[in-house]
Amino acid sequence: MNAPTFPPAKADAPIPGLDPLIGQGAAAAREMVGSDPKATANELKFPTEFVVSRGGEYFFSPSIPALKTHFAKST
Amino acid sequence: MAIGAPVDLTPIRDDPSLATAAHNQDFRFDPKSQERCPYAAHLRKTNPRADLDAFGGTEVRRILRRGIPFGPEVTDEEKKHNKSSNDEHLERGLLFACYQSNLFNGFQFIQTRESSYAFSPPL
Numbered sequence: 001m002n003a004p005t006f007p008p009a010k011a012d013a014p015i016p017g018l019d020p021l022i023g024q025g026a027a028a029a030r031e032m033v034g035s036d037p038k039a040t041a042n043e044l045k046f047p048t049e050f051v052v053s054r055g056g057e058y059f060f061s062p063s064i065p066a067l068k069t070h071f072a073k074s075t
Numbered sequence: 076m077a078i079g080a081p082v083d084l085t086p087i088r089d090d091p092s093l094a095t096a097a098h099n100q101d102f103r104f105d106p107k108s109q110e111r112c113p114y115a116a117h118l119r120k121t122n123p124r125a126d127l128d129a130f131g132g133t134e135v136r137r138i139l140r141r142g143i144p145f146g147p148e149v150t151d152e153e154k155k156h157n158k159s160s161n162d163e164h165l166e167r168g169l170l171f172a173c174y175q176s177n178l179f180n181g182f183q184f185i186q187t188r189e190s191s192y193a194f195s196p197p198l
Contacts, residue, residue: 013198016114019121019190031193034113037086054168058178 020046024053086111106196114196120189126196138181139174 017032018025030046062071080093083102093099103125104112112119119126127133146167153160159167175181189195 014109014114015193016109016120016196016198017193019115019117021117022186022190023120024186024191032113032115034109034115037110040109040113061174 014041017043020044021050082116083112106198114198117190120195121185123189123196130197135177135180136184137175138185141172141174143170143172144168145170 014033016034017023018030020030020032023030028047028049031043032046033043034040035044036042060067078094078099080090081099081102083104084090084093084098093101104119104123106126106128114120114126122133122136124133144167147165150160150165153165159165173182
């Protein structure tokens with residue numbers, strides 16, 4: 001993982017872990033802490049993905065043709 | 076939008092009176108504590124609220140979620156075997172769609188720098 005965008009954590013701060021629902025790590029397995037309020041350092045491990053991603057795409061809204069022919073056309 | 080009583084306001088038991096539109100967004104998290112809601116909980120990771128007050132806040136990260144779930148209800152056959160079918164006609168899922176003014180600040184940031192980043196929210 002690249003350089004963190006946030007300042008470094010305080011020495012005694014816990015490391016929260018990955019989002020169990022949609023977190024994506026190097027492998028399918030994810031870990032988090034904090035699920036037990038009486039033992040907040042206990043790790044909870046999720047060995048398989050919860051969300052199986054099938055693909056994705058980014059789109060313009062409005063579309064590029066609509067921008068060119070209607071919203072941003074020169075008069 | 077129907078959500079429910081926030082765990083951060085009532086962590087031990089459900090409180091339907093807080094599930095109303097007037098109250099179900101009425102929580103900010105305590106950045107110093109995960110006793111009421113774990114730091115890594117999905118909804119805290121994707122919208123850290125007060126956890127980011129010292130780091131510029133969350134306004135620039137806002138997205139509009141308009142996902143579309145698909146697939147039929149559980150069939151009697153699946154209920155009987157307590158197992159979902161492999162039949163492709165019975166596939167279920169979510170077509171997740173969201174809108175934001177800036178992809179880098181929105182979905183991409185939430186997915187890569189919050190949900191998939193062990194050190195988020197910053198402590």
